[in-house]
Amino acid sequence: MTKSSMTTREKVEKSMKRRRAAEQRFRMYGVASVLFGLLCLVVLFGDILSKGTSAFSQTVIETSITLDADYLGLDKNADDQQVRLANFEGLIKQHFKDMVQPDGRKERRQLYSLVSAGASWQLQNMVLNDRSLLGQTIEVALIADDDVDQWFKHDRGHAHNAMLNETQIGWLEQWAEQGILKTRFNTLFFVNGDSREPELAGIRGAITGTFLTLLVTFLLSFPIGVAAAIYLEEFAPKNKITEFVEININNLAAVPSITFGLLGLAIFINIFGVARSTPLVGGLVLTLMTLPTIIISGRAAIKAVPPSIREAALGLGASRVQVVFHHVLPLALPGMLTGTIIGMAQALGETAPLLMIGMVAFVVDVPAFISDPSTVLPVQIFLWSDSPERAFTERTSGAIIVLLGFLVIMNTAAVMLRRRLERRW
Template identity: 70%
Template sequence: MTDQQLTTRAKVERSMTRRRRAEMRFRAYGVMSIAFGLLCLVVLFSNILGQGLSTFRQTVLEVNLHIDGDALGISRQSSEAEISAADYETLLKNFMREKAGATSRDDRRLAGTLVSVGAPWQIRDAVLANTDVIGDHLRLEIIMDDDVDQWYKHDRDIGQPGRLKDNQIKWLESWIADGSLHTRFNTTFFVNGDSREPELAGIRGAIAGSLLTMLVTFLLSFPIGVAAAIYLEEFAPRNRMTEIVEININNLAAVPSITFGLLGLAIFIGLFGVARSTPLVGGLVLTLMTLPTIIISGRAAIKAVPPSIREAALGLGASRMQMVFHHVLPLALPGMLTGTIIGMAQALGETAPLLMVGMIAFVVDVPNFISDPATVLPVQIFLWSDSPERAFTERTSGAIIVLLAFLIVMNTAAVWLRRRLERRW
């Protein structure tokens, strides 16, 4: 009897070492996979932030420009059209040559290319805003060319010339010494639309396009998705037809997104003649893509409502619709909203289907309405990543940072909403 007990105990003890080791191993695998995930995240963020953060600084030259009314052929009484048409480019070029002290033909050319091609418009806008400066001096921070910008932000620290000539660097160094050349917050990046010149390119157009597209997507996919989820979960008869619909919805969630783009191209543009490149058609396509996500999460949320609540309502003589709208929906709404926001976040980051409906076009103007040509943030990123200029590489990362910020805000909102609206029973 005692022998038997001892051997059983001994057996258990012996197996314990093995079990403990297996458990330790399993835990170690878990820790390792988490660590790997975190490492990837750190690499991603440090890479993007390292490349992109400099986007938010912009190199400018502080100047005190004499707006020579005679040379420009305008006076304070001139009309807006006349002031707009004046030749600020020559004015600026002459000013730069003088400031650089350039005399030779080569030097004069080099001095002129230091500033952005957008700088003359900057002067024009400033003059238009305040005509009193005509014949007087205008203080202005002039945007520098992207080559200067890149040199100042990156190459100068490591002693490289970048794409600049020795003379140009000499002038720039002297301006840095007297404090007129410096960096400031890159407002251009946030107030401009796209441009061929990196120093003038901004994401405002893409953000406006994204917001308009998201608006269309939300307004269509939320009501349709919620209604479909409610119908399938609460009203649809359980038969073959419903089953087929369910299987198809679940499959749609796994369809490659570019397929939805092709479908949108064929149906919305081809059949219904919706204008291409617009937030309207983009939103329609993204609605198709988001619907399965919303329907599936909506159904899960409805399923999670305890049947006892339904019985209570029906037992009191509530109609099916009253049961759904008074009891099931309020309890399921937080889950539905979370699903919707996650679906919207997915749609916000989507590129492929939008390429198919023409949202890849080069659009400079900021769209104001859902029928204006537009592009969206991820497509803007895609476009810039294809450009050869170094400054565009920087802007690509900058735009990615903005996109990630939007996504983080949306996901945080989803979590917050869920916590906020969740009711316990």
């Protein structure tokens, strides 16, 4: 069949060099693409971890301070109100003034700024818990200011620090050598709400807000999602209306999340008067957002239940509703739960729609109920990431680590649930 002098075999062999090279190239592109994706993952995690792990430790100044009852104007019978009004701040300033002997007003101010505003609150809390400490000299670890914290954790010994001057660094070096400047686990990060002072800012408020918001989301989206999935899979007639509903659901799954925020603002807040910035309205918005995910995965789970089971139950005289609730639903439930967990994980990481409905407010108090103003973890991250202080960058990364930790837990739970309850027909 060949006209030219070469046989087919020779021609094929001749083409092989070029083709092998092309094959290698193509394969390389594939490997490079996968590696690029994995590299991004590693860099992203490495970056966050390297920036954020130090958020879990906090620099403190260990010192023995005398709780001078006269200076504070308190005695053993002082009531809580009196303790709250006492001048612990002055006491601390006095203490450090005596310790370091600063020269002049300017140096004094520089000295005082090394200790966090939260230090007086520490002492106050100790006295509130135990009045007998008054008049005693106690060992305390006072929280250092965020600039000191950053210097001690990151800059000491190598980098120039713009926030502290030579004198301050001199004092700190001395303290560090004496061993009174230390780092310890940053408990405050987990028990405090938000604060303007980085060293006092914590994520408890945001975590509680997240929990309440997700609770509302789950309580609404799971039953509604399951019900909708059941209807569409088991009862819906095959007609234009059903098709329209399906198109709607598929489309909502792909609509930008920010539009759900617009809906929340215009409809829930402005028309229905639901309070802004609350887990309630946040949960409502996230419910609408996660419903498509739950419905789609729920339908897949129902589809996976073999028709033979339905036929068997129908054959015994069960009604359609009974078949669904007695047989199909229990078998499909694990799959539905998996989908719901994945939907909730999405909701957990969602930020944009919550900005629209006022969950960006600066909330110091930890919310206690779904109608209290609150923020959520991703929004807290967004807020902190905007703050210029270096310590806030660190805390932002720390909060991200916590958020990613929650996500890992939820996704692992979903995977395990799927593995454990996976049924082979």
